[in-house]
Structure formats: structure tokens, C-alpha cells
Amino acid sequence: xxxxxxxxxxxxxxxxxxxxxxxxxxxxxxxxxxxxxxxxxxxxxxxxxxxxxxxxxxxxxxxxxxxxxxxxxxxxxxxxxxxxxxxxxxxxxxxxxxxxxxxxxxxxxxxxxxxxxxxxxxxxxxxxxxxxxxxxxxxxxxxxxxxxxxxxxxxxxxxxxxxxxxxxxxxxxxxxxxxxxxxxxxxxxxxxxxxxxxxxxxxxxxxxxxxxxxxxxxxxxxxxxxxxxxxxxxxxxxxxxxxxxxxxxxxxxxxxxxxxxxxxxxxxxxxxxxxxxxxxxxxxxxxxxxxxxxxxxxxxxxxxxxxxxxxxxxxxxxxxxxxxxxx
Amino acid sequence: xxxxxxxxxxxxxxxxxxxxxxxxxxxxxxxxxxxxxxxxxxxxxxxxxxxxxxxxxxxxxxxxxxxxxxxxxxxxxxxxxxxxxxxxxxxxxxxxxxxxxxxxxxxxxxxxxxxxxxxxxxxxxxxxxxxxxxxxxxxxxxxxxxxxxxxxxxxxxxxxxxxxxxxxxxxxxxxxxxxxxxxxxxxxxxxxxxxxxxxxxxxxxxxxxxxxxxxxxxxxxxxxxxxxxxxxxxxxxxxxxxxxxxxxxxxxxxxxxxxxxxxxxxxxxxxxxxxxxxxxxxxxxxxxxxxxxxxxxxxxxxxxxxxxxxxxxxxxxxxxxxxxxxx
Numbered sequence: 238x239x240x241x242x243x244x245x246x247x248x249x250x251x252x253x254x255x256x257x258x259x260x261x262x263x264x265x266x267x268x269x270x271x272x273x274x275x276x277x278x279x280x281x282x283x284x285x286x287x288x289x290x291x292x293x294x295x296x297x298x299x300x301x302x303x304x305x306x307x308x309x310x311x312x313x314x315x316x317x318x319x320x321x322x323x324x325x326x327x328x329x330x331x332x333x334x335x336x337x338x339x340x341x342x343x344x345x346x347x348x349x350x351x352x353x354x355x356x357x358x359x360x361x362x363x364x365x366x367x368x369x370x371x372x373x374x375x376x377x378x379x380x381x382x383x384x385x386x387x388x389x390x391x392x393x394x395x396x397x398x399x400x401x402x403x404x405x406x407x408x409x410x411x412x413x414x415x416x417x418x419x420x421x422x423x424x425x426x427x428x429x430x431x432x433x434x435x436x437x438x439x440x441x442x443x444x445x446x447x448x449x450x451x452x453x454x455x456x457x458x459x460x461x462x463x464x465x466x467x468x469x470x471x472x473x474x475x476x477x478x479x480x481x482x483x484x485x486x487x488x489x490x491x492x493x494x495x496x497x498x499x500x501x502x503x504x505x506x507x508x509x510x511x512x513x514x515x516x517x518x519x520x521x522x523x524x525x526x527x528x529x530x531x532x533x534x535x536x537x538x539x540x541x542x543x544x545x546x547x548x549x550x551x552x553x554x555x556x557x558x559x560x561x562x563x564x
Numbered sequence: 565x566x567x568x569x570x571x572x573x574x575x576x577x578x579x580x581x582x583x584x585x586x587x588x589x590x591x592x593x594x595x596x597x598x599x600x601x602x603x604x605x606x607x608x609x610x611x612x613x614x615x616x617x618x619x620x621x622x623x624x625x626x627x628x629x630x631x632x633x634x635x636x637x638x639x640x641x642x643x644x645x646x647x648x649x650x651x652x653x654x655x656x657x658x659x660x661x662x663x664x665x666x667x668x669x670x671x672x673x674x675x676x677x678x679x680x681x682x683x684x685x686x687x688x689x690x691x692x693x694x695x696x697x698x699x700x701x702x703x704x705x706x707x708x709x710x711x712x713x714x715x716x717x718x719x720x721x722x723x724x725x726x727x728x729x730x731x732x733x734x735x736x737x738x739x740x741x742x743x744x745x746x747x748x749x750x751x752x753x754x755x756x757x758x759x760x761x762x763x764x765x766x767x768x769x770x771x772x773x774x775x776x777x778x779x780x781x782x783x784x785x786x787x788x789x790x791x792x793x794x795x796x797x798x799x800x801x802x803x804x805x806x807x808x809x810x811x812x813x814x815x816x817x818x819x820x821x822x823x824x825x826x827x828x829x830x831x832x833x834x835x836x837x838x839x840x841x842x843x844x845x846x847x848x849x850x851x852x853x854x855x856x857x858x859x860x861x862x863x864x865x866x867x868x869x870x871x872x873x874x875x876x877x878x879x880x881x882x883x884x885x886x887x888x889x890x891x
Contacts, residue, residue: 242789242792242793245793245796264608265713265715268716268717268797269647269715269716269717269781269797270612270643270646270647270716270781270782271610271611271612271643271644271646271647271649271706272610272611272612273608273609273610273611273647273708273713274608274609274610274611275608275609276603276609281591281600281601281602282600282601282602282603282609282705283598283599283600283601284598284599284600284601284653284655284688284689284703284705285597285598285599285655285689286655286657286689286690286691286701286703287691288657288659288691288693288699290659290693290695290699293659293693293694293695316597316598317598319597319598320596320597320598320600322598326611328611328612328613328703330613330615330657330701332615332617332620361611362611362612362613363613364613364614364615364701366615366617366620367620368617368620372615372617372699374613374657374691374701376611376613376655376703378609378611379598381600386592386600388592388596389595389596389597390595390596454596454597455597462569465569466569466572469572470595470596
């Protein structure tokens with residue numbers, strides 16, 4: 238019998254327990270040089286990848302291993318939802334210290350499997366190696382009907398600006414988790430949202446299929462940073478009404494608004510709808526996915542981000558979201 | 565004017581100078597949540613990803629930045645060649661310390677661009693973040709005609725075993741580079757092979773198109789480790805003749821054989837050809853790609869790896885290739 242190397246044994250352990258994913262189009266997965274996947278007719282392929290690094294994106298003492306598994310896939314899958322696609326399969330790149338190969342790895346894989354099943358995304362392949370800190374990079378492959386993708390660049394002046402869910406909840410969850418030194422796990426909705434965010438796949442897909450949104454992206458770094466990106470890509474500006482931004486419950490209004498404007502990790506969708514599409518949007522939208530949708534402002538020709546405060550004073554919305562390269 | 569964040573500015577810098585890659589099928593690249601890519605009709609999609617980490621896979625003081633750029637793409641692309649496919653586009657995941665954002669990044673991107681152009685592989689997207697050490701993960705998307713992929717699992721008893729190029733050259737190159745503390749750059753073929761390996765894309769594609777090989781993989785961890793993987797996947801063993809293994813020049817024969825059997829990083833192709841296909845292989849093969857091909861042994865029913873030494877004694881081939889999880 239030809240002996241299996243330790244690396245190959247680890248790869249085998251990782252693939253155990255993941256569904257074969259035949260429906261996902263994956264024909265060849267673990268155990269070969271590369272995975273083979275079949276795109277469907279009439280679809281374009283969506284490609285995205287995301288870092289999830291110990292020390293930068295999560296802390297081993299604060300974040301349960303199964304949350305790290307769930308979130309590493311959820312973050313990348315949210316980018317597929319963000320252009321109106323559905324996920325199909327993913328590549329898992331994992332670098333592990335010895336201290337994280339036993340119990341930690343089991344918890345991580347449990348969370349990852351749960352995410353993969355929930356999001357309909359099959360494990361196709363990836364790479365493993367040894368490192369002093371846990372390094373994760375997940376690449377997700379998705380699909381969207383030809384020319385139905387909703388890009389960041391399609392927003393036009395007078396389009397209305399929408400968000401899903403409540404903003405700032407994940408940032409609040411992180412704060413609560415820090416206060417309790419990792420002990421609060423499932424009690425609070427905000428903590429759950431921070432640990433197990435749910436990418437808005439169904440909503441994104443619905444908006445793409447009905448051709449309702451003119452531009453879309455997901456909120457990963459915070460509204461102020463991400464809205465700037467959407468406006469930059471579209472060559473427009475925006476006016477946001479502070480009073481109608483959906484905020485987290487259980488803290489002061491001032492603080493909740495600050496988190497909603499600048500807190501990251503929400504993985505909600507930010508999208509624009511042309512004014513003439515609003516009646517159709519209203520007619521078709523039956524809140525079928527259990528996610529609230531809020532109109533928070535309007536796109537402007539003037540390339541600035543303005544915030545109408547509740548006292549009716551208007552100020553410039555300054556970038557306050559998370560950016561690893563900002564000093 | 566909406567201000568660009570530092571991370572977005574870095575992403576823009578990275579994408580500058582890469583060709584638009586319209587022929588690669590990439591429709592939307594930098595600047596959106598995800599890339600959009602169009603698979604071609606009659607093809608299956610190949611997905612692969614590879615770590616390339618400072619300290620583990622390269623050393624900043626030893627490896628020139630442009631070699632790191634070249635090799636990070638070449639390694640992953642070699643996995644596409646390994647199943648008979650051609651590369652189409654890639655995702656670049658880069659985590660950088662501040663000390664590597666200026667001159668180092670320029671050199672890295674120069675090498676990466678040269679590799680992307682040489683290998684016909686367009687930059688589609690990826691992710692960037694900050695980290696104390698340079699972390700690279702490259703995912704390559706390739707294509708192969710439906711059902712033409714050559715897997716590891718197709719080797720059958722009595723198939724002949726072939727390799728491309730000379731084995732152990734890259735390991736010798738690393739040794740020379742270490743001796744000269746990074747000063748030897750282009751003088752030696754072995755050093756060039758270590759710094760700028762050339763994935764055998766044309767050869768792999770040719771073998772797949774002609775349906776000649778029954779199994780194939782690339783040699784990244786060394787012949788002894790990788791042949792064990794091919795045999796394990798195929799449920800077979802192999803007998804290798806030490807005397808005909810193509811080895812590096814310029815060192816003692818004993819040492820050259822040791823490097824050829826256990827040295828990693830060669831990115832040559834290892835493949836098997838059924839005996840009845842040998843005449844057709846010989847007739848069609850005109851060495852059109854300038855790469856030598858050597859028959860080094862035969863596949864056996866008995867699930868062992870045997871090495872026929874030059875003194876005609878037969879010993880078991882023990883795994884000596886590189887494995888990050890071996891103690």
C-alpha cells in the first residue's frame with residue numbers, strides 16, 4: 238500500500254463530511270491537481286476571493302472556531318450575492334499552526350460545512366500548508382444569468398438608495414463579544430450577526446432576476462466607505478437621510494447611528510433603484526425573504542456624499558469604515 | 565469628488581499594467597465586488613489555488629521580488645497544465661507589510677505581469693490586506709475540452725511512466741542560490757528554473773487533445789512524493805529505473821539522483837501512457853515544445869513504489885519530497 242503523506246491525510250480529513258455537490262457542477266474535487274467544474278448554459282461565472290486572517294479578521298480567543306468556519310465562507314459568498322449571483326462551489330485555502338489541527342480544526346470544519354450546506358456551495362478544492370498563525374483564503378465561484386449581473390457602476394442621479402437589514406448590528410455584536418471576553422455566544426442578535434452573518438443571496442438573486450436594481454454591492458467595510466465605492470464606480474454622489482437609516486437596537490440612538498454609518502461586517506446589500514422602477518419594485522416585493530428593506534437616500538449628480546442629520550442640518554459623510562491600509 | 569480609500573488605491577495600482585484580457589473571457593475585473601468571466605462552449609472549468617508564503621515558500625532576502633511574482637502564478641498554473649488544461653484568468657490574494665508596498669511591490673507586479681502574459685492568464689480579481697509578512701494566494705481558472713481532462717486516477721498496470729524536463733534542477737538551483745546568498749541570478753539554468761519555473765502548459769494540452777496519457781500530475785513536491793499520490797489515486801504501484809531518470813548537470817551523479825527523486829519545485833509533468841498508445845505517441849510527438857520527455861519506468865499492479873538502482877538492486881522508493889505537515 239502506498240503511504241499517504243501527512244498533508245494528503247489532512248486534505249482527506251477536510252473533505253470528509255462535505256456533500257459531494259453533484260448539483261453544484263463539481264465533477265472532480267479533492268485528490269487531484271485541480272478541481273473540474275461545469276458552468277451552466279446561459280450563465281456567466283462569478284469569481285471572488287477573501288482573506289480571513291487570525292489577528293486581522295478574527296481572534297482565536299474571542300471567536301469560536303465554528304464561527305471562523307462559517308464566516309470565512311459567508312464573507313466571500315456575500316460578494317456573489319452583491320452582484321445578484323448564486324454561489325456554486327468554493328476553494329478553501331488553509332494554513333494552520335500545529336495547535337489548530339485537532340479540536341480547533343473540527344470546530345472550524347463544522348461551521349464551514351454548515352455554511353456550505355446553508356448557502357448551497359460545494360467544496361471543490363484548495364490548498365493547505367503549515368504556518369504559525371491561522372491563515373484562511375476562500376475563493377467562491379458563482380453564477381448569474383448572462384447580462385443580469387448588477388454592478389457597482391450602474392447608479393444614476395435620482396435613483397433611490399436602499400439597504401437590507403439593520404446596519405451596525407455586527408459592529409455592536411463585536412463590541413458585546415469583546416466586553417464579555419468571548420463568553421456571550423447566542424443570547425444577542427447582534428452577537429449572532431457578528432459571528433454568523435447571512436449573505437443576502439436570495440435577495441440579490443431576486444433583484445437581478447427582476448432587473449430592478451441599477452447598481453449593487455455588499456456592505457463589508459461600513460456604509461460610509463462602501464457607499465463611496467459605489468458612487469466612485471458610478472461617477473455620482475449620494476444624499477443619505479440619517480433619520481431613516483435602519484439601526485441596531487439596545488444602545489443609544491447616537492451610538493447606533495455611528496455604528497450604522499461606519500461599522501463593518503454587516504454583509505447587507507446596498508442597492509439603487511431608478512425612480513420609474515419603484516412602483517414595480519413595490520408591487521413585486523412581498524418581503525418573501527424575511528429581510529427588511531429601507532430606502533435611505535438618493536443618488537445625486539454632484540459627486541459628494543452628504544448626510545442629512547436628524548436636526549435637518551446637512552454635513553459631508555466622511556469615510557469611517559474599516560480599511561487595512563489607512564494609517 | 566468621492567475620495568478613494570488607501571485599499572482601493574492599492575487595488576488600482578495592482579491592476580494597472582495588466583492587459584484587459586478580453587480574450588480570456590473576463591468581462592468585469594477590478595473595481596466590483598467580484599469578477600465576471602465567461603466559460604467557452606464545450607469546455608469544462610478547472611479551478612485551483614496555491615499558497616505562496618514568505619518564510620515557508622520564499623525568503624525575501626533570497627528571492628528577488630519579480631521571481632516571487634512569477635512563481636506565485638507559475639505554481640498555480642502548473643496545476644492547470646497537470647490535468648491537460650489551459651489557463652484563462654486568475655485571482656490574486658495579497659497581504660503585505662508596509663515594508664513591501666513600494667519597491668518590492670513594483671518588482672513583484674513586474675514578475676507577475678510577465679508570467680500572466682507568458683501564460684496567457686488575465687488578472688480577474690482578488691483581495692488585498694495588511695499583514696506583518698507577505699502572504700500570497702493565487703487561484704487560477706482554466707479550461708479543458710469536455711471529458712478530455714487527464715486525472716491522477718487513470719494509470720493502469722503496464723502503462724509506461726514518463727516525465728518532462730530534468731528532475732531536481734530547481735532543488736539544485738535553490739542550493740546554488742543559498743550558497744551565493746541570493747547573488748547568483750541568471751548565470752545558471754538551475755537557478756533560473758528555481759526562480760522562474762515554466763509550467764508545461766503546451767505539453768499538457770497536447771497530451772489531453774490527443775488522448776495519449778492515461779494519468780497525469782505535475783511534480784511540485786518531488787518525484788517520490790508525487791508518484792505516490794498518482795499511484796494512490798489510481799490504485800496501482802510503480803517501478804522506476806534510476807538509470808534513466810533525467811537529472812541535473814554539474815553535480816555528482818549520486819547527488820543529482822537524490823535531488824531528482826526527492827527535490828521539489830520542478831513543475832514538470834509526470835504522466836502515464838498505455839503500452840498500445842506508444843506507437844501513436846512516438847509518431848505524433850515531434851518534440852514541438854522544446855521539452856525533453858523521458859520514460860522512467862512502468863506502472864505495476866502491486867501497490868508499491870520500487871526503485872531499480874543502477875547496480876540492478878531493487879529497493880523501495882521512500883517518500884522524501886516536501887510536505888509541510890511532516891515532522
